[in-house]
Amino acid sequence: MPGTSRSESPRGVRLTPTEVKVLSLIAQGHSSQEAADKMVVSKRTVDFHLANIYQKLQVNNRVQALRAATRLGLIPFEPFFGHTQGES
DSSP states (O other), X not given: OTTOOOEEOTTOOEEOHHHHHHHHHHHTTOOHHHHHHXXXXXXXXXXXXXXXXXXXXXXXXXHHHHHHHHHTTSSOOOOOOSSOTTOO
């Protein structure tokens, strides 16, 4: 789509900016509801995006999606140490 920025891997997997945002929030340890609250959308919308992500990455769950997206360079690898950004 012209004017729409998408994240594309070397293997041709394309994620929309919204799908990348959902994955990034999940990678930070947020639940679907927490991601929905941060994005100001419904949990159902987040779950819809996750289903699309699973299909595009040919995976079955969030852990597999995060591993695949990181391996493909669609999202950066950021180690999670059990605290959210801004906490000490």
